[in-house]
Amino acid sequence: MKKNGAEILIECLKEQGVKTVFGYPGGTVLDIYDALYRDGNIEHVITSHEQGAAHAADGWARVTGKTGVVIATSGPGATNLVTGIATAYMDSIPVVAITGNVGANFLGRDSFQEIDIFGITLPITKHNYIVKDVNDLAGVVREAFAIANSGRKGPVLIDILKNVQSDVADYQPQTPVAVRRKPVPPQNVEAAAKAIAAAERPLIVVGGGVIASEAAKEARALAERLDAPVASTLMGLGAFPASHRLFAGMMGMHGTATSAKLCLESDCIIALGTRFSDRVALNRDKFAVNKTVVQIEIDDAEIDKNVNVTHSVLGDIKEALTTLIPMLPEVKDRAFAQTLQTYRAAEKANAKPLELGHKVLIEAAKLAPEDTIVVTDVGQHQMWTAQYYPVEKPRTFCSSGGLGTMGYALGASIGAAMASGKHVIMVTGDGCFNMNLNELSTAVTHDLPITILLMNNHALGMVRQWQKLFYGNRFSQTDVRKRTDYVRFAESFGAAGFAIEKEEDIVPVLTKALAMNTPAVVDCRISNDENVLPMIKPGQTYDTIITDWEARK
């Protein structure tokens, strides 16, 4: 049947099962918005700014595993997506970004709102397209979805010229082929299985890849079969239940002391879907000396990229573990699992008194409805959330890990709430919140159950902490004394506003805020001088972990 490009795009989105898209209209996507309007089957969420829409598509994808979709117009609309696309790229999140561009007649003439978004997004997309012929459109859209959500996932951008949207072509519906997972043959894991079986003190590290490949069940089965401790990267949180007896907590720069010790003492690291980033390996040359390292990874380029491994298995983690687990001996009462209990108990016993912000997070976790999704921004509050908010299930924790995008959380919370229908606890700081707080209006418009815990220290806490550590307490531009009244701000946007000033406020305020099924901002007025501990300095080894600020070298 004959359809114009915009209609073909909408049909192709429906083929992919897309029910909600995020975006912002504009001159070069008028045809697309007209087709959306006439079709009426796809819900479109308009945000305050395209960046919020891009993060919303990302949040949608993180909680569902399905590809998030964002639409923006050419020029500034497209460039406003860039941070959101890069965020998804660094964390391997499947997103399809659709932008309009000027018509073929105007292309290359520096026309109004013309920008080379194809060129701009080359290094931050898994793949991208510029569609200049309506006959290519359906094929491109289908391929884009297949690429975004297969292998190592990631964002794909489709730039569609304005005339392509109105040009007419033949459209034939197609059912998308299910994402194929290649089984991993036994011979590919044999060497790894032998190495793991020979290990006395194996430590399993779960990364974001475990969540991406829906392999949480298998990761748990592996841990239980081996009776081996499990540490998680930031991106891996939720891949292994925080309450599990074998969980050692997060590892890396602000990981637990327990995970750091276990990592140092382990004779074998089993890395599942993690790329040993500089926030995890820190010193890549010394991270794994004299250890067996088994890396199970879908991206060949990540094998031996940051840390040299002794064994690697290329492939989907779920498939690899399915093949691997039966080849491993069952281990009961491993001494190293006992070591984990000892270290964890010691860490608990030596813990410093909790600060207000920590207590808010701990109570929030207790009071939160089941299956609440936690979304964070970036900085101290992000690390505190990772440390104090126990994440039990995959796809219930969203955070910008690789890019570290301040201002990520509100857009992502909107996407997460819309996708899941679940309550969202968003943890942010006053620095991050100010970057994209415009999206509170979007959350209010859609009556989304988002409780915003604003860790307000009137400072850019993480940068300030580094200034304490490395720049002699010269707090250049990090004591930001904004006079914003966040309670009244929330109310003016149509959300509820609360404040927590002292410990006694925590439970009553959180109870009230969480009982609302609509947006609420909780201004948690915390000290400006708190630190995130433990901490390992960048480039250092795990034995240099700082657990006591005063005693630091």
Add this chain to the structure above:
Amino acid sequence: MNKYTISALVSNKSGVLTRVAALFARRGYNIESLSVCKTENEALSRMTIVLNGDDYILGQMMKQMDKLIDVKKIKRVEDDAVSRELILIKVRTDAATRSQILEISQIFRAKVVDVSPEATILELTGKPMKLDGFVTMLMPYGVMELARTGVTSISRGKQTIQDETDYKEKI
């Protein structure tokens, strides 16, 4: 620093060269030459890349390139593969030097492709080292300009780049 040669079959589409070049730039790889040509299959182009680096850079570059959707096959060219490059070189010439220049050309089996009273254009095909030697010999006469195509390579025997498995097929 070593020199490695990589061949790749890539989609014959606009933007593919940008994609590959952008990858080198972003990852900080240092390439010595890059040549692109059509192939017997009109959907595919062939790239030959000469890379300066070490085994780590070679491995990373091949894996990162292999991940690109438009890169269909990639292969490290063996050291004994047939590698050739073409040079066109314009040398300042006068009556006194012409015979000497022609003599050098004969030694290298270069072709004279253009002669004028003040300049001669020579064409030579061969391994890059041979071309380097040719240029060195002509330098004293005055090299006015030169253009080299970059290396293009093909493996010996019946093995071809088509025998490689694309990374995207492995997972």
